Amino acid sequence: MLDFSIAGPIVGLFSVADAALHLYLDVQKSRFTGERVFTEPRTNIPSSALGAASLSTILAFCVVFLIPVTWSYGAESEFILLLIPLFDPAVSVWFLGLLLLIIGIILHGWARFVRRQMASSWSMSNGHDLIEIGPYSRVRHPSYTSYFLSFAGLILMLPSMVTFVMILGYPGYYLISLEEERHLILHFGEQYTNYMSRTGRFIPSLRSASSH
Numbered sequence: 001m002l003d004f005s006i007a008g009p010i011v012g013l014f015s016v017a018d019a020a021l022h023l024y025l026d027v028q029k030s031r032f033t034g035e036r037v038f039t040e041p042r043t044n045i046p047s048s049a050l051g052a053a054s055l056s057t058i059l060a061f062c063v064v065f066l067i068p069v070t071w072s073y074g075a076e077s078e079f080i081l082l083l084i085p086l087f088d089p090a091v092s093v094w095f096l097g098l099l100l101l102i103i104g105i106i107l108h109g110w111a112r113f114v115r116r117q118m119a120s121s122w123s124m125s126n127g128h129d130l131i132e133i134g135p136y137s138r139v140r141h142p143s144y145t146s147y148f149l150s151f152a153g154l155i156l157m158l159p160s161m162v163t164f165v166m167i168l169g170y171p172g173y174y175l176i177s178l179e180e181e182r183h184l185i186l187h188f189g190e191q192y193t194n195y196m197s198r199t200g201r202f203i204p205s206l207r208s209a210s211s212h
Contacts, residue, residue: 001173002080004156008071014102015064018109025112049175055167059162062151064101083160097156106147111135111142130188132195138204140181140195145174145202177201 063083070079114134135142137146151166181201184192199205 002076002089003091004067004071004076006100007094007157007206008068010098010102011105012062012068012071013069014105017106022112023110025116031117045176045179049172052136052168052172053176054172056151056166056172057147060147060154060167060169063154063158063163064105064150067176080158080160083158083162085158085160086164087159089156089159094157097153099153100149101153101157104146104153107135107142107149108146111146128187129185130195136199138199140201141173141177146178147173148202 066079071075107190111134114136115131135145139145147169151163151169155163157163181192181196190196
């Protein structure tokens, strides 16, 4: 079973740092652009994909939030039962899960940090720049990669009926990324198609830049 004395403070530290970074940058972006931060234009993304991605992400955020809270209040057994556990993972399995979760949280914050004042891919002004530094230099959708790592980490740490629902996020975000890339090609044209040729969608491309 998950050792909350280890996972609680570690997950709490990284998740609070990530949340604080996002909040700070969102406030700065709002001041910089004068636009509403949490609005997006209409898209052609299938509602099923949006629903699957949203459900998985909300569940992941809730579980990540509750891990340090559960540890603080000493309610580990109640929390595990709430998730409807399927089996008790081996120590090595949940430790791997914890590692994947922390890497996911770090990548999530890193991607947001390098994006800074640039809006999300769906809401772009004429002055929007294509971000090609940091994790974006190797992967086109590092934020989605961070979710995939976090989903996998939580499933390994806490295999349950609730965490296994997060699997729906994989096809959900894949379909979203396809529509997002079509949108970006329309906006950036050849610049984005060249960028696609040297990067991977969710994992770094094995092809070297010199091969293009």
